[in-house]
Amino acid sequence: MLCLLGAALAQDYSWSGGPGRVDPVDICLIDKSSCGCCLMRRVMSRMEMMFNRTHAELQDHLQKSQNAILHRLTSRSAFSAAFSDTPICVGPYRQDVTIRYRHIFVNLNDRYNNSTGVFTAPRSGVYNLALTAYNDAGAGGRLAICIRLSINGVQQASLMESNLHDREDSTSVNLAVSLLAGDRVSVTLIAGCYLCDDSRHRNIFSGFLLFD
Numbered sequence: 001m002l003c004l005l006g007a008a009l010a011q012d013y014s015w016s017g018g019p020g021r022v023d024p025v026d027i028c029l030i031d032k033s034s035c036g037c038c039l040m041r042r043v044m045s046r047m048e049m050m051f052n053r054t055h056a057e058l059q060d061h062l063q064k065s066q067n068a069i070l071h072r073l074t075s076r077s078a079f080s081a082a083f084s085d086t087p088i089c090v091g092p093y094r095q096d097v098t099i100r101y102r103h104i105f106v107n108l109n110d111r112y113n114n115s116t117g118v119f120t121a122p123r124s125g126v127y128n129l130a131l132t133a134y135n136d137a138g139a140g141g142r143l144a145i146c147i148r149l150s151i152n153g154v155q156q157a158s159l160m161e162s163n164l165h166d167r168e169d170s171t172s173v174n175l176a177v178s179l180l181a182g183d184r185v186s187v188t189l190i191a192g193c194y195l196c197d198d199s200r201h202r203n204i205f206s207g208f209l210l211f212d
């Protein structure tokens with residue numbers, strides 16, 4: 001059996017002892033009764049080292065996989081919010097204002113800040129962003145929707161709907177963009193324009209991570 005083990009482990013484990021060790025062959029010459037036992041102990045010790053090393057490597061792989069899964073879970077990203085739950089029209093303002101969408105449908109890991117109206121990308125990747133806007137001239141305002149979707153303050157898409165032939169207008173945009181971790185996405189109501197909403201949620205701002 002020792003011969004078989006020796007053959008199986010020959011590549012990793014040589015039979016010759018290191019410096020300071022008594023070569024098993026010498027022991028076999030000196031004390032025949034200890035010979036087999038000594039060889040067996042040496043093989044077992046080497047096998048234990050091998051198993052320990054394999055175990056440590058597996059442990060390391062497991063830890064890395066668990067960290068990767070945890071990172072994915074904590075940086076999952078999707079939000080969707082509507083402007084209001086109660087009937088309201090806002091505008092016109094003298095200057096551009098960031099729209100704060102207050103009715104939250106979903107907001108994973110709180111990446112959409114409902115008090116500033118800014119979504120901060122938790123990780124780099126391709127995101128889907130969607131925006132709808134609505135205005136009702138019958139509610140007292142002029143019929144003028146004009147809002148802007150920006151990344152880090154730079155306009156990416158502009159929604160504009162303004163005419164005098166009907167009472168209500170609605171407009172929308174959907175785009176896929178490449179964001180870097182930390183990029184800030186927001187929606188601005190342009191000076192002089194209006195938005196109206198109620199419990200039917202006609203103004204919705206959404207975003208989610210497609211791929212990273």
Ligand SMILES: *[C@@H]1O[C@H](CO)[C@@H](O)[C@H](O)[C@H]1NC(C)=O
Pocket residue numbers: 045048049052
């Ligand atoms: C193998 O690991 C055990 C537990 O950590 C340890 O007690 C033992 O000394 C190790 N054996 C070798 C040969 O490294």
Ligand SMILES: *[C@@H]1O[C@H](CO)[C@@H](O)[C@H](O)[C@H]1NC(C)=O
Pocket residue numbers: 110113114115116
């Ligand atoms: C939202 O933004 C405000 C102002 O920057 C900040 O004080 C607050 O901590 C943010 N909330 C979250 C949940 O990050």
Ligand SMILES: *[C@@H]1O[C@H](CO)[C@@H](O)[C@H](O)[C@H]1NC(C)=O
Pocket residue numbers: 102103104110114115
């Ligand atoms: C707004 O965000 C805060 C902090 O993340 C949270 O506690 C609160 O419930 C949110 N409000 C709504 C209406 O979702």
